[in-house]
Amino acid sequence: MPRGTVFNRRIPKQKFYENLSVTAELKRVFVEQINVIYWKNKIAPSTVNIAAGETVDEIEVIEIRLNQPGLDKRVLLLIDKEIPYHILFLLVHEGKVQAWIGYKEQSQGKLAAFKPGAYYHTEWQPVDELSLRLDGLNMDSVYESFIRQIAGDSLEDKPGGDLKDAVARDERRQKLQKEIVILENKVRREKQFNIQVALNGELKRLKKELEGLGRECKEMILLYPR
Structure with a gap:
């Protein structure tokens, strides 16, 4: 990611379940499966030379360092619901990384909350081998590009086709x-x-x-x- 996007702030994992109606089971998932969470990057018109989008204002890169090679998807769903921006997740365990991203559609109107939908992910690979291009002239197209890169053949479609479809x-x-x-x-x-x-x-x-x-x-x- 471009140097200007680096944020690198640690987020206490308790923030995602202390004041929310989270089940005891999901709280246990946070405690047992997650070691630490970092807000690694902020991709936005203010940090990169890319125009604002109609629906995507900025994309946060959240790194989750795991205690095991896998994470309950409900954790990503909870974080996606709590953070009102689009998120690229990086799951890290023992020198390997897996990129995850959810198709996050705006529910109603510009000011309405986003509704997380389908999730896509890469295979596990060495951290230094993960390569995601920052493609697009505005934030909408950058977000779509991330989804298509991560989803791969799952989203076989004509170039420029409608992502929602x-x-x-x-x-x-x-x-x-x-x-x-x-x-x-x-x-x-x-x-x-x-x-x-x-x-x-x-x-x-x-x-x-x-x-x-x-x-x-x-x-x-x-x-x-x-």
Whole structure:
């Protein structure tokens, strides 16, 4: 990240659960899974030569140093809800890092709170090998670029395509995959033939819809090669 964006301030993890209605289980996650939290960078028109966006004012880079190689996603969701800006998370453990980012959509109007949605992440890799480009002419496009870099092939779409639609398509794809696995298990367990027929019909419909999503993505790639 550019030198001007460096903030590097430690944030006591208690701040995220002391005065909030957090369950005892989630509080235990903070205590057991997290070592320390740092606000590493602030990417904004005031720190980089990038114009303001219509929905993205600034992007905070939050580094979470872990006690184990993984973090309950509910922690990211809680932090995303409490900080009224877009966030790029860096999870660090034993010299390796994983970048996480959530598609954070504004609920209603410019002054309304943001609504965290789908999350995407990179694989674990050595800290010095993580490379995220600061691409874009305004903060909206920088944020979108981060999501696309981190999501990779999960958001197969035409260049310049609508990010919201790409995320919705990916969420639907993931939901279909889960539903198909559940139905396949039900079919294997079901003894009654007529119920098997009904389940197989629904299974065929879901698979056809999933294939349609995949075909749509392939057609976009052929029409709009990267």
